[in-house]
Amino acid sequence: MEIIRNFKQLVNHLKNADTKKRMAVACPHDSHSVEAIERAMKEGIADFILFGDKDKILSFPCFADKADLKIVDIKDNDEAAAAAVKAIKDKEADILMKGSINTDNILRAILNKEHGILPKGNVLSHVTVVEIPGHDKLMFMTDVAVIPYPTLEQRVQMMKYLLATCRSFGIECPKIGLVHFTEKVNPKFQNSLDYVELKNMCEAGEFGKAIIDGPLDFRTVFDKEALDIKGIKSPIDGDGDGVMFPNIESGNICYKALTYFAKAELAGLVMGAMCPVVVASRGDSVDSKFYSIAMACLLG
Amino acid sequence: MEIIRNFKQLVNHLKNADTKKRMAVACPHDSHSVEAIERAMKEGIADFILFGDKDKILSFPCFADKADLKIVDIKDNDEAAAAAVKAIKDKEADILMKGSINTDNILRAILNKEHGILPKGNVLSHVTVVEIPGHDKLMFMTDVAVIPYPTLEQRVQMMKYLLATCRSFGIECPKIGLVHFTEKVNPKFQNSLDYVELKNMCEAGEFGKAIIDGPLDFRTVFDKEALDIKGIKSPIDGDGDGVMFPNIESGNICYKALTYFAKAELAGLVMGAMCPVVVASRGDSVDSKFYSIAMACLLG
Numbered sequence: 001m002e003i004i005r006n007f008k009q010l011v012n013h014l015k016n017a018d019t020k021k022r023m024a025v026a027c028p029h030d031s032h033s034v035e036a037i038e039r040a041m042k043e044g045i046a047d048f049i050l051f052g053d054k055d056k057i058l059s060f061p062c063f064a065d066k067a068d069l070k071i072v073d074i075k076d077n078d079e080a081a082a083a084a085v086k087a088i089k090d091k092e093a094d095i096l097m098k099g100s101i102n103t104d105n106i107l108r109a110i111l112n113k114e115h116g117i118l119p120k121g122n123v124l125s126h127v128t129v130v131e132i133p134g135h136d137k138l139m140f141m142t143d144v145a146v147i148p149y150p151t152l153e154q155r156v157q158m159m160k161y162l163l164a165t166c167r168s169f170g171i172e173c174p175k176i177g178l179v180h181f182t183e184k185v186n187p188k189f190q191n192s193l194d195y196v197e198l199k200n201m202c203e204a205g206e207f208g209k210a211i212i213d214g215p216l217d218f219r220t221v222f223d224k225e226a227l228d229i230k231g232i233k234s235p236i237d238g239d240g241d242g243v244m245f246p247n248i249e250s251g252n253i254c255y256k257a258l259t260y261f262a263k264a265e266l267a268g269l270v271m272g273a274m275c276p277v278v279v280a281s282r283g284d285s286v287d288s289k290f291y292s293i294a295m296a297c298l299l300g
Numbered sequence: 301m302e303i304i305r306n307f308k309q310l311v312n313h314l315k316n317a318d319t320k321k322r323m324a325v326a327c328p329h330d331s332h333s334v335e336a337i338e339r340a341m342k343e344g345i346a347d348f349i350l351f352g353d354k355d356k357i358l359s360f361p362c363f364a365d366k367a368d369l370k371i372v373d374i375k376d377n378d379e380a381a382a383a384a385v386k387a388i389k390d391k392e393a394d395i396l397m398k399g400s401i402n403t404d405n406i407l408r409a410i411l412n413k414e415h416g417i418l419p420k421g422n423v424l425s426h427v428t429v430v431e432i433p434g435h436d437k438l439m440f441m442t443d444v445a446v447i448p449y450p451t452l453e454q455r456v457q458m459m460k461y462l463l464a465t466c467r468s469f470g471i472e473c474p475k476i477g478l479v480h481f482t483e484k485v486n487p488k489f490q491n492s493l494d495y496v497e498l499k500n501m502c503e504a505g506e507f508g509k510a511i512i513d514g515p516l517d518f519r520t521v522f523d524k525e526a527l528d529i530k531g532i533k534s535p536i537d538g539d540g541d542g543v544m545f546p547n548i549e550s551g552n553i554c555y556k557a558l559t560y561f562a563k564a565e566l567a568g569l570v571m572g573a574m575c576p577v578v579v580a581s582r583g584d585s586v587d588s589k590f591y592s593i594a595m596a597c598l599l600g
Contacts, residue, residue, distance in 0.1 A: 132561050181553070189448075217556055226583055247547070262557070262558075282529055
């Protein structure tokens with residue numbers, strides 16, 4: 001498989017796929033979600049089952065004339081979420097997406113002990129993919145949205161999700177930078193100690209084919225010149241595919257700085273459940289929601 | 301005073317100033333520092349006293365032919381730093397700058413109980429100014445480099461330095477966003493509680509004329525559209541001048557993302573001592589070191 005280097009290539013890849021993924025959407029009652037779904041249907045990259053208030057759903061002109069659209073009419077948002085989750089469990093759908101229901105509420109349905117879809121021992125975590133104008137490949141990030149201050153155990157799972165995502169995009173040996181504000185390992189900063197563990201695990205082969213290095217500062221993961229000026233050696237050599245952040249604040253601020261000031265586009269998913277979950281938030285653009293659907297189709 | 305909106309305006313402002321500031325530089329033995337000093341001399345924005353190894357200093361061609369250059373010949377780096385600090389204490393210079401000496405070593409000279417220049421009760425903290433292509437004004441940040449996890453007491457001082465910097469650039473009523481990964485105040489996140497205190501203090505007039513709001517996500521401080529989409533009201537209204545970060549990781553990663561991927565230029569200073577201190581690091585460009593000198597001249 002050729003490496004997917006931008007979102008256009010991602011969409012083309014999905015259009016040429018033999019089978020289409022089936023998405024279960026909870027509460028597609030907001031125009032942003034609906035526009036993204038409409039676009040995904042037009043591009044023919046996914047089939048949809050919509051769980052929610054049928055009247056609200058059909059009030060969107062793009063849905064009104066679709067006779068073959070699968071709608072499961074449920075007025076209550078939480079019940080709609082539970083039904084969408086059940087569709088995943090019953091293998092009637094491959095991917096879960098939230099519409100205008102709160103993220104907390106859909107997560108509750110996913111985490112439900114009896115009816116949920118979180119395999120035992122798994123942790124839910126967010127993986128983000130960013131396309132930055134002028135940068136010649138996509139950037140993969142964890143975790144900008146779900147786990148505030150990961151433990152080492154959580155970081156191990158987060159790393160697995162991140163690497164799985166990179167590999168789905170065709171990157172055989174992902175290069176991941178463990179980001180900190182300095183290169184120094186210091187017991188005062190638990191993440192810098194955890195980074196050493198992750199590096200050692202990678203060298204012991206526990207993550208498969210991958211290069212993991214850190215602590216590194218964000219820039220030296222991607223900028224060979226900055227690496228050289230600092231006089232640092234890294235097996236990533238300024239050619240990073242992705243990053244693990246120290247904490248949720250740094251991840252969140254980084255992607256927001258990139259989307260606003262570097263005009264980056266992004267896609268994101270919650271991983272760890274039986275299927276990828278699209279949880280794009282109100283603040284995300286229609287493009288971003290569409291790319292998140294596409295990302296989910298690739299991984300689902 | 302007109303607001304200084306970019307570094308070019310900053311340099312022009314200094315060129316038109318009646319008096320030049322005097323900078324004491326410890327160990328200007330590296331080409332990056334020397335190039336920045338050379339440029340500051342050419343532009344005529346500052347006078348210099350160089351503390352360090354005279355042979356090393358004069359080995360740079362740009363210094364070799366300067367008969368009127370003030371050099372204090374001290375071979376030992378730490379002694380040179382101490383002498384530069386003494387020059388500040390004795391009011392022979394207005395600004396301190398480090399060359400190729402480690403930041404820790406110059407800080408030690410500043411913090412020295414007997415001979416140092418830290419007023420009692422003050423805290424040292426870093427203020428960064430960023431010029432981002434396409435953004436119509438400068439962005440002011442604290443703290444991307446010195447205090448890892450500020451206490452409320454430290455945040456109060458950091459806010460004062462940040463506001464003083466904004467005001468030196470001609471912003472009468474600075475608008476500062478207290479950045480978090482969400483708008484929600486949550487006792488799990490101490491910074492979000494501290495933010496409420498800072499807001500209250502601002503409303504009580506303790507910071508002078510200023511607008512301080514948060515927790516806000518980074519983007520909504522600068523992007524009115526993102527603010528509106530989220531349905532949030534903020535007195536900053538997407539027109540922020542500056543930000544306070546939750547922690548050093550998020551600040552450091554943010555400015556590195558902006559400099560590399562949004563082609564931003566930056567200047568930075570350590571504040572809190574008797575004078576501004578230029579501590580630009582190896583990784584910073586000559587431009588960045590020069591703009592840091594200029595920023596110090598404005599504040600010194």
